[in-house]
Amino acid sequence: GQQGQFDWSPYTVPIGGCLTKVIVFRLILGFSRRKRHFASLNEKQASVFEGIEHGLWKFGGAPKELVVDNAGVFVVNAHPAYFKWNPHFLELCGHYSMKPIACRVGNPRAKGKVERPFYYLEQHFIKGHSFESFEHFCQELSRFDEELDSQVHQTTQERPIDRFEWEKDHLTPLPSGRFVSSQ
Numbered sequence: 504g505q506q507g508q509f510d511w512s513p514y515t516v517p518i519g520g521c522l523t524k525v526i527v528f529r530l531i532l533g534f535s536r537r538k539r540h541f542a543s544l545n546e547k548q549a550s551v552f553e554g555i556e557h558g559l560w561k562f563g564g565a566p567k568e569l570v571v572d573n574a575g576v577f578v579v580n581a582h583p584a585y586f587k588w589n590p591h592f593l594e595l596c597g598h599y600s601m602k603p604i605a606c607r608v609g610n611p612r613a614k615g616k617v618e619r620p621f622y623y624l625e626q627h628f629i630k631g632h633s634f635e636s637f638e639h640f641c642q643e644l645s646r647f648d649e650e651l652d653s654q655v656h657q658t659t660q661e662r663p664i665d666r667f668e669w670e671k672d673h674l675t676p677l678p679s680g681r682f683v684s685s686q
Contacts (some may be wrong), residue, residue: 504673506533507566507601509555511546512621517633518640525640527624528554532566534673535666536656540624542645548576552595552683560681561648562667564674565599572606581605600675600681603674 511528518525528541528551535563539558540627542549560564571592588603588671596603628647634640652664659666 504532504534504564504566504670504675506568506604507531507558508533508570508572509558510621511538511551512624513546514625514629519634519636524639525623525637527644528549528557529621529624530555530562532562532663532667532670535612535663535670536659537562537663537667537670538651539648541639542637542644544624546591548591549683551576552591553561555595556681556683559599559677562674563671564676565601566603566674567600568603569596569601570605570606577603580603583607595682598678635679 507530509528509530510592511526514525515522516525517523524544526543526546528543529538530541531538539561541554541557543554555569568590571577575589577589577592578587579589586605588605592603624647628644632643634643652667653662654668
């Protein structure tokens, strides 16, 4: 329950017979390595925030810290001497009582728990698959998350769903409502 990491990656996916750009957001809990994905057709701030919220509500709580990169939706100025958070992101973090942590520029390893698994997603979910509709893509992505929960994690040598049993009571309880009011 101490730390979560968040990131996203764009993909070109066959949906309904057409190649479609899809953005896949990922929130991962540091201890259990439990992941939640959220798909969108854009990378706007509201979609990024929905991606974060999707994971928090699926987990039933929020980590104490949220590690992110220096994208504009999070950080207005990433220069160490003039660092400034995006005020809307700070509002989201405050809503869920999470402390934001930004990676240093050029240091993607600082959030390696969330970065590396995108390769696995590409190889085992996206590559070689096509989807009837965007809704079908989202349903299959949710099913994929459930599969990941039951697979033994390479680093921990335990299933994320089992480790989550230890972690869930350490998550911060969720507020009464979401920060983003529409999907």
